[in-house]
Amino acid sequence: MSAIPFLRLDDTGVYVEGGGYASVLPEGAFALAEGMKPSQFNQHYVVSGTFVLRPSSPVPVEILGGWRLPACPPGTQVIIHDRIGKETLAEVVTDGSAADFDFSLPDAGSYEIEVASLLPHVPTKTILEVS
Incomplete structure (x- = not known):
């Protein structure tokens, strides 16, 4: 069988x-x-x-002076990890209507950006190497 x-x-x-x-x-x-x-x-x-x-949660795109998560649906959870320092730099949940979420990173290094929009979206994880 x-x-x-x-x-x-x-x-x-x-x-x-x-x-x-x-x-x-x-x-x-x-x-x-x-x-x-x-x-x-x-x-x-x-x-x-x-x-x-299923649609993917937003992924970071580089903009002048930092990074943008475009068109984050309300309730999107964003977690920014410093991979070298092994610490969480930010945890944010978006509110209101769909909007861009802009952020900057403090120093050169390696960062992991976790983005989890509400269902039906699939969470994303992106590694950013900043020099």
């Missing part, structure tokens, strides 16, 4: 929670067509019965 590719959705039936291969379909899971890989759907959700790629 060959392994069946399958997916499991969260309790809302909207977001892909996991998947894999099994000889017997796990309870609450549904089979994928032969040749489909469960990993293809890790960042998908269901819209009107169709799997759709």
